[in-house]
Amino acid sequence: MLMSRALANPELISLAAGFVDQSTLPVAETHSALQSLFADVEAACAALQYGTTPGYPPLREMLLQLTLGSPSASDVRRQFDVEHVVVTAGSNQLLHLVLESIANPGDIVLCAAPTYLVVLGTIANLGARSVGVAIDEQGMIPEALEESLRAIERAGELARVRAIYLIPYFDNPCGVTMPLDRAARIVEIARAWSRHHQIYVLADEAYRELRYSGDDIPSVLTLDAGRDTVIAAGTFSKSFSPGIRVGWGVLPDELIAPVCSQKGNIDFGSPNFSQHLMWRVLDSGQFSSHVLAIRAGYRLKLEAMRAAADVHLKSIDGVRWQVPRGGLYLWVELPEGIDAGPNGKLFDAAIAEGVLYVPGQYCFPGEGEPVRCSTMRLSFGVQSSDRIGQGIEALGRAVRRVLG
């Protein structure tokens, strides 16, 4: 629906799609990694042959390092090895495989409200239920999580709770980052409530590399010395190339076998060729340098969106946002009375003014925290800084028009 309206007007500035900037795609880096691969006929042959279901071991070793940092940084690093890593078709497939492995119809996954809209679809498709937990400027609130768990327990449904889904870095849709001590509280809560069965913490770290200020925070996985609670999911779709489509998960001991078995049923393992390619990209250092380059580009675009919002939105009473330190999104809250939904006045007014956004209501779980229709997700990933500025200006006009 969004798409058909957008296609109908090619002049429309889409701040909706969460895609990466076409101009930052790593053409030279990929080409160079491929040249190095084909310079070694034996290596090229290996890449063209079948791989294994969990994936190419040297790549998995690097993914572990990418997720956990070097061993000296943390003792927990030593608890995990390559057997805990599975390579998937993007992180979405990892989320699907984990949820399919742990959740039956009627089971519950606790999520921030709002959260990543695709994962809500994955949960619903399994016949499971997403329950929203309140957030603040550091993400899911531990006290609100405990309150949700108590309410679920009172309803006699605690045995239904399978996982707590988090996006610790610059989350989709809010751009919020969770400090490690907050994540530690959430892992503790998951442990404390795992009285009858394991409640997992599923940490979707898709945006971790897209940091534009401040220092990296260790993965939530580093909090799981027991290797029984946390699943960390990563992907190169945002940080390198969505077309190569390599993602991964680092799994607790108990989930390795069921997730690999699901993966074996579904596709026999992700393309070996893409995995050998990504290994070379990492091994050559091209990944790190590419990440530095795209960070610089997105930092400018974020700044363009922030500056335009200051000019065109700040003076409107009741319009609020928190500037993220990374990722691709700005989450905007509008005065309570404004319906930013697809059938509301604002959405039409925005299109009339020439700009498209994602209605925030799509990002709310099916139960728990109420849906807030006066919200929208804006992405600064795809458009140029100029177009971002024009889009925000158009949005300002639309909001003022709706407010009368």
Add this chain to the structure above:
Amino acid sequence: MLMSRALANPELISLAAGFVDQSTLPVAETHSALQSLFADVEAACAALQYGTTPGYPPLREMLLQLTLGSPSASDVRRQFDVEHVVVTAGSNQLLHLVLESIANPGDIVLCAAPTYLVVLGTIANLGARSVGVAIDEQGMIPEALEESLRAIERAGELARVRAIYLIPYFDNPCGVTMPLDRAARIVEIARAWSRHHQIYVLADEAYRELRYSGDDIPSVLTLDAGRDTVIAAGTFSKSFSPGIRVGWGVLPDELIAPVCSQKGNIDFGSPNFSQHLMWRVLDSGQFSSHVLAIRAGYRLKLEAMRAAADVHLKSIDGVRWQVPRGGLYLWVELPEGIDAGPNGKLFDAAIAEGVLYVPGQYCFPGEGEPVRCSTMRLSFGVQSSDRIGQGIEALGRAVRRVLG
């Protein structure tokens, strides 16, 4: 288990794995397609960006042509368009997606007995049931299929029957090819018995390109002018490269939406990069020339296996096989009394003599036709002609030893 025994003895000649010959992998062809891709920065960018869930349209157009032949060859060709094609991670993912879309727990898929062992696992994992139908030297016997359907109807379970699974070209494990008139009978039967709901014919055409004698036969899809009964699955895993991992399906109208929706849930579409790469391989004509080259190589290996079997197995009473016209497999039937299973004497004797095979019993559906334990599947794909000869000689010694 098979694998651990094989790994414990590196001298063992494995005639078990259905992999392709490492030495035939298309290193030069792939390299050249990649060079052409990276010579065009815009095209390379497009390949590194997100694709769509059903896949890259120009590739899907070519896959349709590959499956159906050129329009002049058949009017049915005009009934299908690119919308009917979905690109998947190998043909296994297509089989999984289709079966997941059409089969609920307890539902029935009719299969040849024996058939592809992985699909039996896929059916079982869905909680569905595989029912075996008798075969002859042209594959599934239409009269036996009708008899099975009548028996299922008498048991009050006709509503459970979802699909008839066929491997029309050089099937796995028997190497049998189904003539088009036989396939037409099976499609007719599927139609005739689709009184209450659609019974699909799922045609797994994975080995079609690996033909070593005779002329190509049109796809079973050409029999489905109504676009309501036949699903055709193809793959480049055997004919080009399993590492690039591109497969596809051509779907009846009613299955396009459910299969694409499943695919969207599972992985958001197969890697765009692999699809752009395969499009170039096809467009440049490198695919056709590669297929001619590997056919020549496999033809020699099949001949080596046939010749060795004539020398070392033919003189043993009750040992029989049918020489296939393509594919990767020779199916050997042994005297009734011999248990070729993993716990039988022959399997141990064969390992002691230095050869590994796939026990035929693994290839039989869970119900219907009885399992025949005195069978084995031999592959001539991986080993050299010399090693194939030695392996068959070792197998001859093992059979004689077990017969006393």
